[in-house]
Amino acid sequence: MGDDWNDYADGWDGNSDVRTYATRAFAALDTDTGITGGGWQDKRVLDFGCGTGLLSEKVAPHVKEVVAADTSDRMIAVLQGKALPNVRALHADILNGSGQDAGEGLGGFDLICASSVCGFLPDYKSAVAALAERLNSGGLFVQWDWLASEEGGSGLTEQQVRDALRAAGLGSIRVAHAFTMDAGGQSMPVLMGSGLRAAD
Ligand SMILES: C[S@@+](CC[C@H](N)C(=O)[O-])C[C@H]1O[C@@H](n2cnc3c(N)ncnc32)[C@H](O)[C@@H]1O
Incomplete structure (x- = not known):
């Protein structure tokens, strides 16, 4: 993958692997939270x-609102084109508070998901x-990422995820193999890491 996610936006949904x-x-996520069961x-x-x-797209029918944020304006343009009723698509870097509506309504979430994102961030620990x-x-x-066998490889190790979630003050931390992708004849394991924000 190159540095500029914009380059992948047009072909993204046509890629059966993604x-x-x-x-x-x-x-x-559903196995863990029962999100499709009506309580969300x-x-x-x-x-x-x-x-x-x-x-x-999959989460939105089961919840009140999804704020969907990405730093790639072309990824966001594809999402906006889908006109999903309760999805607010934001071109923003919410980690440093820049971009479209970056400060508004960006707190008070019951669930934050990061699917195949954290392993690509320059400072994953601070981001979490x-x-x-x-x-x-x-x-x-909740995050999903390629499982790296050692630090510095592509993806994240279980230990890196555990450490970052703990440093972020999250509790009930779970890190486990979630599923495996077969791409180009290679089996690529994906980990799922999750943690809960404690009551204030
Ligand atoms: C591998 S893609 C995954 C996209 C989507 N989650 C999915 O599973 O189809 C990684 C995405 O992370 C976005 N991204 C990278 N750094 C980001 C940041 N600091 N804030 C928000 N999005 C970021 C990229 O623009 C890209 O769309």
């Missing part, structure tokens, strides 16, 4: 690094800490 990744991430209709969700909104502050008490942070 669609499968989103489907499997959502299935794992009053909840607010942030899909951080949403891309074209493949995960937002900043995102955790945007959760309601009892709110859940």
Whole structure:
């Protein structure tokens, strides 16, 4: 993958691998939270690094609102074109408070998801800490990333994720293999990390 996510925006939804990744991430989320069971209709969700909104599309029918934020304006343009009723697509870098509406309504989330985003961030640990502050008490942070066998490889190790979630002050931390993607004849494991913001 190159540095500029804009280059991938037009072909993103046509890539069966990224669609499968989103489907499997959502299935794992549902197994953990029961989001499709009807109890989430009053909840607010942030899909951080949403891309074209493949995960937002699946989450939105089960919750009150999804704020879908991404630093790639072309990814966001594809998502805006879908005109999903309760998805607010934001071209913004909410980690440093810049971009479209960057400051407004970007707190008080019951769930923050980051699907295949954290492993690409220059400072993953600080990012999780900043995102955790945007959760309601009892709110859940969830990420999916390529599992790296050692630090410095592509993706994140289970230990890196555990350390970052703990440093962000999250509790009930869980880090586990979530699913495996088969791409180009290679099996690529994906980890899921999650933690809850404690009551204030
Ligand atoms: C591998 S794509 C995943 C997109 C989407 N979550 C999905 O699963 O289809 C990574 C996305 O993270 C976004 N991204 C990278 N750094 C970001 C940041 N600091 N804030 C928000 N989005 C970011 C990129 O623009 C890109 O759309």
